[in-house]
Amino acid sequence: MAEVLIKNGVVYDPLNGVKGEKKDICIRDGKVVESVKNPKVIDAEGRVVMPGGVDIHSHIAGGKVNSGRLFRPEDGRKGVEAKTKVCRMQSGYSVPNTFATGYRYARMGYTFVMEAAMPPLAARHTHEELVDIPILDNAALPLLDNNWMTMEYVKSGDMDLLAAYMAWMIKATKGFGVKIVNPGGTEMWGWGKNCSLNDSVPTFDVTPAEIIKGLAEANEKFEMPHSIHVHTNMLGHPGNFEITKETYDLVKGIKPEKDRQVMHTTHTQFHSYGGTNWGDFESKADVIADYINQNDHATIDLGSIILGDTTTMTADGPMEYSLYQITGRKWTNHDVELETGSGITPFLYSGKSPVNTIQWAIGQELALLVKDPWKLALTTDHPNAGPFIGYPIIISMLMSKKRRDESAEDMHKVIYDRAEYCSIDREYDLYEIAIITRGMAAKALGLHEHGKGHLGVGADGDVAIYDMSPEERDAGKIQKAFLNTKYTIKGGQIVVKDGEVVATPDGKTYFVTPECDDTLTDEMMVKLKDKFDRYYTVTYNNYAVQDAYVPNPYEIKAPWRS
Amino acid sequence: MVEVTDVVCSLCGCVCDDITVEVEDNKVTKVKKGACSVGKSKLMGHNRIKSPAIRVNGELKDCSYDEAIKKAAEILAASRRPLLYGWSSTVCEADKVGVELAEEIGAVIDNTASVCHGPSVLAIQDVGLPSCTLGEVKNRADLIIYWGANPAEAHANHMKRYSYVSKGFWTEEGKKAKKLVIVDVRATKTSKMADVFLQLEQGKDYLVFSALRAILYGHADVVPDEVGGVSKKDLLETVEMMKAAKFGMTFFGMGVTHTGARHNNIVNAIQMTRAAHTHTKFSIMPMRGHYNVAGINQVCTWETGFPFAVDLTRGYAWYNPGELSATDLLIRQECDAALVIASDPGAHFPGESIKHLAKIPVIQIDPFPNPTTEFADVVFPVAVSGVEAEGNVYRMDNIPIRLRKLIDSDYPPDEEILKRILDEVRAIKEKEEK
Structure with missing residues (x-):
């Protein structure tokens, strides 16, 4: 029996209400236990101890990510590191290779990452890369909103059949939940067009609003661990904050099947824009934060900007086209039959640009203005607003008003008059940081019931020990500590020591099995098989992801609601 | 049965x-x-390499797999500049072991894209690739352009399953309601089906792309009466068809990647697609040859960061096509050993490259004998992926599909041979370190 005892640490475990207490953590056979007999002892010597980090939204694996790597050799060359006795070769900055992705997350103390967008038809690709990412436990959200089947059921109002389709697709893709990206808009991009929340999608005659509501209802027909996960319409457009608010309102009346939100909206920074064009562009983070403060059915993640060069990628094909038209840089697009699409283009976030400066402000303003940290998670929508290795920068900003004021001095002066950034005094403490980097994400994903995001007895032995004392106030030192842990422990095994990766166990892939009634499934299948016979270019029998693609599975059953 | x-x-x-x-x-x-x-x-199968073999005094002599593995590992472990080449006609599971082997021995790993759509990759790295899955073409496209490609003979099911002849959601009438444009230097079986056949002069693709771009951007006035053998009238007519289409699609083949301006042809083809996109929906896709050439590009990219011509001598990936592609290395007589898998450089490489390949120790892994076998020094017969072994492959539109195993075979799959070579190489290195 492998045992570990972490002693003399100052523990922040928000899901168990542990707020900076000196506390021992005992691990046996990969799980947290009450006590141990003959453990390997790690003396944390008063350092900050947290559960392994949980990232609710990041693009780390699959077709888009790899197209990003392929068409950006200039990014690949940025992060090269030679193989070692323990580690495989590394490359890339905004689009790191699979190995670097695992190592760098682990070095920041993260042990679980959600791949945020899996095109169902290319799900095998996503899983091939997830298997190749060392250390991290993972899962992926299949895109289910621009699918013809979804739109047809939303139109006909057959919510039970929509649920049956949703269930089959999540099972077929070995996915985790329902991802929605620019509903309707990506289908219209098949014809080079886009749409907004209440526009009708030609041929299918449904609105994005109806799609979102329909999928939210379908999701709550099962005890799904996660709510619908939404990238709202009109991402990145000035004035889109109204649409964002309206999207939240859509699902307000729907009752969640579990104790969680009904809707998680992602990379909210990109959806909190005021103004009518890039000239009068301004922050509406305050309005969005007010909404979140006053309502309990929606959660958000930040999509906070990291200044510098990055690679943007999303299933929102028309949005990437707009971005490419602004920059004139290279642009890749990949529309996926009957289901979804994607676009990729490089982007430079510059503090000299008024627009980028306001974007920088908005991401952090959201975190500072939403009062309850349980309603938000720290993300950069990696790599869209910046690579995940920028998280420690955001943490240091949120923890230090001084740091924010210093950063503002280096940025475009609009930060003083078109954002509230400099007038907010709030500083996060470590407990709140632990909430937005692990506790909240685990809870919003329903993974706290499966041992993630906390250190209670029975939890996974995933622990991050940061090389800082709880009293540390120097923002630079905080940033440094969160970039490379003193120790990262994954399932009771030390995987990072003194900022170096020392072991690379395989991660597990979490997937959900929504349990749908056979009669409903059979009825739905008639329609689905017709789609395969007439429109798909892959046969029904070759479509579903085979077990071989998920060699380390963790299944979560989601029964039909009682 | x-x-x-x-x-x-x-x-x-x-x-x-x-x-x-x-x-x-x-x-x-x-x-x-x-x-x-x-x-x-x-699928029906044809002549196979019968037994593992090692070349002794100029002759291939049958041996056991164990003996061949030992010999192959010795060659690779002793090599100062090994080349691992091929990878397109096998499954991703084997390709992954290939990358690991290359990393272990500090090899250059390259795949058949470097003599195929390598120029397309360079173009994509320059300007990106507005593309889609083949089902998008099937269901939406009403204008199909094949440029420097002859699918009727080289990708015989392509038009039927995915493009001009197929029927889909918005294309129920099939080819009756579609237009087909063929651009090629000669009449082909495919060009006979075309609504418009633009027969251009050899190597003038770049000029014709430029002319079409100019017209698409509203600058027909700068286009001369004839461009690369094509009349301005035909070019104008083609652009009108492109603008009138609801969904246009260009497929391009070897006729564009390896003539005249090479990768610049593809840059221009993609730029033409962008120009057409200002009028209507337009996409473009390379006609990938081998069934998993897209897959080795995928695996190589997610593991090393780069799609082909990757040098792992330094322990990290160094990418420089033109210097590190297989033919260039061989012409410079730089490598001192090679492993060739699922490909046939003996038939397809330039003479200068083959000359050097014939001089150095060559390990071949393949189900079938081919010209490379004639000078290979260690030969491994393997199972045929998709008949005797399963595994993941990527279609030309990068959609992953799992090959099925139909029958049992005594031949081991590629992946197994590679793993055993890797293990043996590691054992040799461990012994040397001691």
């Missing part, structure tokens, strides 16, 4: 997956439907 449906073809980049075959006494006895004649021939 057992009938097997949904069989996936492991021949070309079309990766047809709706084939039905009959299996009897552990043999594919009949291909009932779905496959083209070349695919059918592969």
Whole structure:
């Protein structure tokens, strides 16, 4: 029996209400236990101890990510590191290779990452890369909103059949939940067009609003661990904050099947824009934060900007086209039959640009203005607003008003008059940081019931020990500590020591099995098989992801609601 | 007799997956439907390498797999500049072991893209690739352009399953309601079907792309009366068709990647697509040749960061096509050993490259004998992926599909041979370190 005892640490475990207490953590056979007999002892010597980090939204694996790597050799060359006795070769900055992705997350103390967008038809690709990412436990959200089947059921109002389709697709893709990206808009991009929340999608005659509501209802027909996960319409457009608010309102009346939100909206920074064009562009983070403060059915993640060069990628094909038209840089697009699409283009976030400066402000303003940290998670929508290795920068900003004021001095002066950034005094403490980097994400994903995001007895032995004392106030030192842990422990095994990766166990892939009634499934299948016979270019029998693609599975059953 | 449906073809980049075959006494006895004649021939099987062999005094002598593994590992472990080449006609699981082997021995790993759509990759790295899956073409496209490609003979099911002849959601009438434009230097079986056939002069693709771009951007006035052998009238007519289409699609082949301006041709083809996109929906896709050439590019990219011509001598990936592509290394006589898998440089490389390849120790892994076998020093016969072994492959539109195993075989799969070589190389290195 492998045992570990972490002693003399100052523990922040928000899901168990542990707020900076000196506390021992005992691990046996990969799980947290009450006590141990003959453990390997790690003396944390008063350092900050947290559960392994949980990232609710990041693009780390699959077709888009790899197209990003392929068409950006200039990014690949940025992060090269030679193989070692323990580690495989590394490359890339905004689009790191699979190995670097695992190592760098682990070095920041993260042990679980959600791949945020899996095109169902290319799900095998996503899983091939997830298997190749060392250390991290993972899962992926299949895109289910621009699918013809979804739109047809939303139109006909057959919510039970929509649920049956949703269930089959999540099972077929070995996915985790329902991802929605620019509903309707990506289908219209098949014809080079886009749409907004209440526009009708030609041929299918449904609105994005109806799609979102329909999928939210379908999701709550099962005890799904996660709510619908939404990238709202009109991402990145000035004035889109109204649409964002309206999207939240859509699902307000729907009752969640579990104790969680009904809707998680992602990379909210990109959806909190005021103004009518890039000239009068301004922050509406305050309005969005007010909404979140006053309502309990929606959660958000930040999509906070990291200044510098990055690679943007999303299933929102028309949005990437707009971005490419602004920059004139290279642009890749990949529309996926009957289901979804994607676009990729490089982007430079510059503090000299008024627009980028306001974007920088908005991401952090959201975190500072939403009062309850349980309603938000720290993300950069990696790599869209910046690579995940920028998280420690955001943490240091949120923890230090001084740091924010210093950063503002280096940025475009609009930060003083078109954002509230400099007038907010709030500083996060470590407990709140632990909430937005692990506790909240685990809870919003329903993974706290499966041992993630906390250190209670029975939890996974995933622990991050940061090389800082709880009293540390120097923002630079905080940033440094969160970039490379003193120790990262994954399932009771030390995987990072003194900022170096020392072991690379395989991660597990979490997937959900929504349990749908056979009669409903059979009825739905008639329609689905017709789609395969007439429109798909892959046969029904070759479509579903085979077990071989998920060699380390963790299944979560989601029964039909009682 | 057992009938097997949904069989996936492991021949070309079309990766047809709706084939039905009959299996009897552990043999594919009949291909009932779905496959083209070349695919059918592969599924039915043909002459194979019989036994592992090692070349002794100029002659290949049969040996055991153990002996061949030992010999191959010795060659690779002793090599100062090994080249691992091929990877396109095998599955991703094998490709992954290949990258690991290359990393272990500090090899250059390159794949057949470097003599195929390598120029397309360079173009994509310059300007990106506005593309889509083949089903988007099937369901939406009403204008199909094949440029420097002859699918009627090289990708025989392509038009039927995915493009001009197929029927889909908005294309129920099939080819009746579509336009076909063929651009080529000569009349082909495909060009006979075309609504418009632009026969251009050899090597003038770049000029014709430029002319079409200019017209698409509203600058017809700068285009001369004839461009690369094509009349301005025909060019104007083609642009009108492009603008009138609801969804236009360009497929391009080797005729564009390896003539005249090479990768700049493709940059220009993509720029033409962008120009057309200002009028209507337009996409573009390379006609990938081998069934998993897209897959080795994928695996190599997610593991090393780069799609082909990757040097791992330094322990990290160094990418520089033109310097590190297989033919260049061989012409410079730089490598001192090579492993060739699932490809045939002996038939396809320039003479200068083959000359050097014939001089150095060559390890070959392949189900079938080919010209490379004639000078290979260690030969491993393996199972045929898609018939005797399963695994993941990427279709030309980068859609992953799992090859099925139809019959049992005494031949091991590629992946197993590679793993055993890797283990043996590690054992040798461990011994040397001690």
